[in-house]
Amino acid sequence: MLRIAVPNKGSLSTPATDMLREAGYRQRRDGRELVLTDADNDVEFFFLRPRDVAVYVGAGTVDVGITGRDLLLDSGAAAVEHLPLGFAGSTFRYAAPAGTITQVDDIAGKRVASSYTRLVADHLARKGVEPSAIVHLDGAVESSVRLGVADVIADVVETGTTLRAAGMEVFGEPILRSEAVMIRHADAPEPAGLDVLTRRLQGVITAREYVLLDYDVPMELLDAAVAVTPGFESPTVSPLHNGQSAAVRSMVRRADTNRVMDVLYEVGARGILVTSIHACRL
Numbered sequence: 001m002l003r004i005a006v007p008n009k010g011s012l013s014t015p016a017t018d019m020l021r022e023a024g025y026r027q028r029r030d031g032r033e034l035v036l037t038d039a040d041n042d043v044e045f046f047f048l049r050p051r052d053v054a055v056y057v058g059a060g061t062v063d064v065g066i067t068g069r070d071l072l073l074d075s076g077a078a079a080v081e082h083l084p085l086g087f088a089g090s091t092f093r094y095a096a097p098a099g100t101i102t103q104v105d106d107i108a109g110k111r112v113a114s115s116y117t118r119l120v121a122d123h124l125a126r127k128g129v130e131p132s133a134i135v136h137l138d139g140a141v142e143s144s145v146r147l148g149v150a151d152v153i154a155d156v157v158e159t160g161t162t163l164r165a166a167g168m169e170v171f172g173e174p175i176l177r178s179e180a181v182m183i184r185h186a187d188a189p190e191p192a193g194l195d196v197l198t199r200r201l202q203g204v205i206t207a208r209e210y211v212l213l214d215y216d217v218p219m220e221l222l223d224a225a226v227a228v229t230p231g232f233e234s235p236t237v238s239p240l241h242n243g244q245s246a247a248v249r250s251m252v253r254r255a256d257t258n259r260v261m262d263v264l265y266e267v268g269a270r271g272i273l274v275t276s277i278h279a280c281r282l
């Protein structure tokens with residue numbers, strides 16, 4: 001039975017559970033359940049603190065887990081990224097009170113507060129910058145400068161609202177671009193059942209990222225239209241009964257849908273329809 005660690009709280013928890021449910025797995029209804037067996041799919045879920053997921057996977061006591069790329073790298077566990085999942089996107093960045101520190105080199109000799117101290121230490125070591133201290137805090141890192149325990153922070157930035165509210169500004173390039181990832185042990189052989197889990201999750205990711213586009217186009221314009229919607233391998237083209245036009249079906253990135261429809265219309269396609277994909281295996 002494949003053992004899967006899932007975040008029990010925080011930003012990753014609900015979207016991780018939603019994705020697994022969409023992939024056809026049973027998920028807990030009560031937020032206090034710690035373990036859940038899905039016998040039909042031969043998997044067992046362990047609901048753990050997001051930060052601890054990499055520790056369990058690295059120790060080999062669970063086979064795979066869902067966590068953030070930033071949490072994985074900060075853990076130092078013997079676990080590696082297996083599949084990016086496309087949710088809980090964020091950047092990890094340095095910030096300081098507006099107008100004080102503006103480049104990474106200036107962190108030399110300063111105190112840096114963060115909940116991700118290994119990430120920060122590794123990054124500063126790579127840059128050859130020596131801070132006077134790296135202060136570990138559990139959260140609300142933005143308050144650390146005002147309260148006098150640090151000069152600079154390194155923290156997760158999603159919208160930037162929290163930083164703005166604290167009168168801080170980011171500086172330097174992002175240390176990391178993070179998102180939710182499926183992780184597995186660094187050296188262990190691939191556990192039985194991981195191939196099925198991976199295909200199922202990839203199916204959900206693709207169904208979220210792509211739509212189906214259908215349209216009719218006169219035969220003489222078919223090549224020009226297909227060039228706009230090349231699809232994954234090649235679009236499906238069916239002749240219409242009138243013998244002069246074709247119906248085309250192709251997968252298109254959801255984010256590109258309206259731009260592609262505009263171009264297709266210009267090319268001469270009509271009856272352009274967009275349909276969501278409920279599930280898929282490619």
Ligand SMILES: Nc1ncnc2c1ncn2[C@@H]1O[C@H](COP(=O)(O)OP(=O)(O)OP(=O)(O)O)[C@@H](O)[C@H]1O
Nearest residue numbers: 009010011012050068070071088089090156158178
């Ligand atoms: N706005 C956000 N705030 C915090 N973490 C975020 C955000 N957006 C995405 N994430 C990601 O969520 C993960 C952190 O989740 P975690 O549950 O540890 O913290 P949290 O969501 O801040 O919850 P809490 O602070 O309540 O424990 C990281 O991988 C981080 O990159």
Ligand SMILES: O=P(O)(O)OC[C@H]1O[C@H](OP(=O)(O)OP(=O)(O)O)[C@H](O)[C@@H]1O
Nearest residue numbers: 139140141156157158159160161162163
């Ligand atoms: O860029 P934003 O959209 O504002 O999001 C980023 C903020 O959200 C998280 O804090 P959280 O609310 O989890 O509090 P915490 O610091 O106590 O973990 C994170 O640590 C940042 O402070």
Ligand SMILES: [Mg+2]
Nearest residue numbers: 010138139140
């Ligand atoms: Mg937090």
